[in-house]
Every structure is written in structure tokens, then in C-alpha cells.
Amino acid sequence: KNVDELIESVDIAYLNQETLTGGTGGKIIGYPCFNSPMAVADTVMELGFDVINVAHNHMLDSRDTEYLEHCSNNFKSLGAEVIGYYPTKESTSNIPVIEKNGIKIVFLAYTYGTNGLKIPSNSEFVIPYFSDELVTEQVNAAKQISDFIIVSCHWGYENTFNANKEQKHYAILMNELGVDIVLGMHPHVIQPME
DSSP: OOOOHHHSSSOOEEOOOOOOOOTSSSSOOTTTSOOHHHHHHHHHHHOOOOEEEEEEETTTTTSSSSHHHHHHHHHHTTTTTEEEOOOSGGGGGGEEEEETTEEEEEEEEEESOTTOOOOOOOOOOBBBBHHHHHHHHHHHHHHHHHHHEEEEEEOSSTOOOOOOOOHHHHHHHHHHHHHSEEEEOOOOOOOOOO
């Protein structure tokens, strides 16, 4: 109730949905492996969010892709653009463009890890872990089809006030590639902005 008017008033509202809405197949649970009620997704959309990020350290909290698939499909059915979700290797090339006021915007998303959880070896899913190859490939593709690139980066160490070596490496790479905005998250505290 304290932010709804602000969210509704903007052209594009982004949300890092770090607790997946995994559906009724699993019980509603909290830390360390989350499954949020379906009402969360409904409320997020009612508030006016447009872009939902699912690339974070909790994206495999069901110990497979069940919650991730359900959460992503549900948000898509509600009209959101979901980023960081790749059910196949080929889907990493499908870069959605959001056009607003004549400006073409691409959102990309990466994560440092998934709390030690891995997808089954026979799964076709691609988790967008940071890699020079994936970042370079997607940003270069995004530059061909957009005016503006925003990257969601789930990185760093929790409760640390300075960027680590990996954060600095990817921040420099993304800057050199021409990314316009880097949204950093995960440490749970404020880190320096440059």
C-alpha cells in the first residue's frame, strides 16, 4: 500500500522475484528453500510490475526445475515478461524486447550460483550462471535489436560492503560491451556504486 501508486506510475516496473511461486504441488515453505503462495504472483501483477526476474540463487529451490517452471509460466500467463528463464539452450538466443514510448529495451539476467543445487544431468534447462561467453553472446545480440540494455546481476557475497573480484570482472565486461544499466543484488546490504 505504500508503493502501489509509485509502481503503477512508471512505464516499466522490474522485480527480482527471489521466492518462486512454485504452485500447489509443494508446500509453502521459507528459508532456506522457498516456495511462496500463488497470491504473491497475483499481488505483484496487481501492483503493476511488468518484468519479473527469476535468475537468482533460489531458482532451484525445489531441487529441480518444478518451482521455476511453474513460477515462470504463471507470470507469463498473467502478462509479465519473465527474464532469466531458459528451458533449452536454444532459448538463450530468444532475447525479448520491450518497446515503450518508441524505445526498445532488453532485460538480461545472470546469477553467480544456485546454493549448490544443480539441475538433473538429463535436463535441457540452462541456468544463466555468469560466464564471459554467455554474457558476451547475449549482450551483442541485444545490441542488434534494442536501444537500451539493462542487466540484472545476482552476485557478490551476502553481508559484505564491497564488490568481490567476480562482480568487478563482470561489471567491467558489461561496461565494455555497452550495457546501459547494471542492477546488482544479493549481498543484502548496500555496496558502492560506480
